[in-house]
Amino acid sequence: MVHLYIVIFTLIASLVLAGPVPSQEQNTRLWQPNLDGVWVNLCKYLPQSLKSFCSRDGVTQCPTTYTPFGPANGVVNSPFVNRFVVKYASAQRWQPSTMATAWQLPSEATNISMLPPMCPQPYVSDTTYSEDCLAMVLYVPSSLTDTSSVPTLVWIHGGSFMVGSASNPGLDGSALAQATGSIVAVIQYRLGALGFISPNGETNLGLKDVVNGLQFLHNVLPNFGGDKSKITLAGQSSGANMIRALLAVPSAQSLFQSAILHSDPMDYGFLSVSDQQQLQDYFVSLLPCQVSDAACLDALSVDEIVNNIGLNQFFNASRIVPAATQMEPMRVVNDGSFITSTLDSSSPFPTVSKSILLSNVKDEAGYTIYGEFPNPVSQSEYQAIVNLSFGETRSQSLLSTQSYAVQTPTAxxxxxxxxxLGTDSVFRCATWTFARNWVSHGGTAYVGMYTVGASYPGNSQVPYCTQPGVVCHQDDIEVVFGTVQNPTAAQSALITEVQARYKSFMYDGDPNPSGTSYSEWQAAGTSAVNAILLGSSGEAPIGACAPDFWGSSVQYDYQIFDI
Structure with missing residues (x-):
């Protein structure tokens, strides 16, 4: 019987190879006029015992879709979802990227089963990254055809604009794509000293990379069954910061419909042109080349740029420009041309219209505080830390308010x-202020707080983050993607709820799916933000996040530094 199948297989292959070549407009999900495509699609008709004939590089190759840029070959990532890796743009070092015009893999790769190399970053082997890294990974439900019209979720990873990639833990989009019936795209962009600071004064290179990625998607989504008018951006931490920046880029507004921002450190704000200039001057002083010596700059090794010059810049930037902060010293710049608003309370807020979803986790600052201070902090140490962090004027107000006051009897x-205090100042209250501003100027905002999470890889380095009931920064990521290993009943329930709410939001900007028993998620108002608790019932207590405290009585960093 095996021999008979092979004969039939060979006969059909020869007939197909002699057949007509489909037009560019024709979706070739079934047939491809090349050997790889024939091999892939004929494999579908073989019995399970012969499926091994279809395996190349250890992965069964099956899906092929024709795009305006050429055939897109992918792999079966799960029983119901296919995965495609593509290079969406190219860039010379420290130059703006240009959108790709051909479907190809990054770094001249040939193995379609491999995830893309990371963009250059510190603390990893140079064998894992490449400057040719402007890639995205598409997770596409196998049930879709070119006549489908489903939303797309574009996930922008975090990492303080210094680290991270589309292959970060938990970012496999298969479960999320299947649960929402949508396409999930996880995108990479240039980082650190190659994406957010440059000797020639170029700014926002990493952000402009993402814009090219969105433009690329607009060209190819219909071929995969996606509706290019229904793109939702989502991201966590600095990835959410990137999305907030994109909300302030007029030329990008037509590229996406709505946005989901997880744990954006909004207290930091965008960098000003003057602050960026000081940081650039310091960066140039670290270079072993003259700015005008292009040959020398091009000859610098990636390791020198990333692990020596880049880390020097990262660790010393806040000493040169306090507004740079110690966590995101290289980030987006409010240049006044590409980005045209601060999108915060330090300048007039523009008229807006998009629907956004904003969330935080219950213990955002837990990893930082308990990692920085592994031993108990005394009353005198606490007061000294607050004074050092916020200055005398703000610290007096903070220490006199109930939420942050010195306890009696002494703790x-x-x-x-x-x-x-760290959670409120950097994340939660700043997010609530942003929500009020957004709603006050025409947009719709939904605010939430995760009270259940899944400890993200690396967070276990800080024992506090593994305690029951604690939800540290990043602990929402695997919940969203449905990639929690051995989830508890509470985690499973939240995964199902969040993915259902995401699906509803991606379609019409409202995270209240019909036909479910989930509580009504009310939109934020100009005063009350109605922050729903994700993982438990009710709404988050206001605490010090009232309109008359943070941003008013006590200013955020972006107000203090006038950025």
Whole structure:
């Protein structure tokens, strides 16, 4: 019987190879006029015992879709979802990228089963990254055809604009794509000293990379069954910061419909042109080349740029420009031309219209506070830390308010207050202020807080983040993607709820799916933000995030530094 199948297989292959070549407009999900395509699609008709004939590089190659840029060959990533890797843009070092015009793999790769190399970043082997890294990974439900019209979720990874990639833990989009019936795209962009600071004064290179990625998607989504008018951006931490920047880029507004921002450190704001100039001057001083010596700059090794010059810049930037902060010293710049608004309370807020979803986790600052202070913090140490971090004027107001006051009788450990203060100032209250501003100027905002999470890889380095009930920064990622290993009942329930709400939001900008028993998620108002608890019932307590405290009585960093 095996021999008979092989004979039939060979006969059909010869007939197909002699057949007509489909036009560019024709979706070739079934037939491809090349040997790879014939091999891939004939494999579908073989019995399971012969499927091994179809395996190349250890992965069964099956899906092929024709795009305006050529055939897109992918792999079966799960029983119901196919995965495609593509290079969406090219860039010379420290130059703006240009959108790709051909479907190809990054770094001249030939193995379609491999995830793309990371963009250059510190602390990883140079064998894992490449400057030719402007790639995205598409997760496409196998049920889709070119006549489908489903939304697309574009995920922008975090990592302080210094690290991260589309292959970060938990970012396999298969479960999310299947649950939402949507296409999930996870995108990479240039990082650190190659994406956000340059000797020639170019700014926002990493951000402009993402814009090219969105433009690329507009060209190819219909071929995969996606509706290019229904693109939702989503991201976490600096990835969410990137999305907030894109909301302030007029030329990008037609490229996406709505946005989901997880744990954006909104307290930091965008960098000003003057601050960026000081940082650039310092960066240039670190270079072993003259700015005008292009040959010397091009000859610098990636390792020298990333691990020596880049890390020097990262660790010393806040000493040169306090507004740079210690966590995101290289980030997007409000240049006044590409980005035209600060999108915060330090300048007039523009008229907006998009629907956005904003969320935080319960213990955003837990990893930082308990990682920086592994031992209990005394009352005097607590007061000194607050004074050093916020200055005398703000610290007096903070220490006199109930949420952050010195306790009586004296507590033995003030790390809990520090954690709440860090969460409120950098993340939660700043997010609530942004929501009010967004709604006040024409947009729609939904606000939430995760009270259940899944400890993200690496967070276990800080024991506090593994305690029951604690939800640290990044602990929402695997919940969203449905990639939690051995989830508890509470985690499973939240995964199902969040993915259902995402699906509803991607279609019409409202995270309230019909036909479910989930509580109504009310939109934020100009005063009350109605922050729903994700993982438990009710809404988050206001605490110090009232309109008359943070951003008013006590200013955020972006107000203090006038950026």
């Amino acid at each position: 033995s450990d003030y790390r809990p207050q520090l954690e709440v």
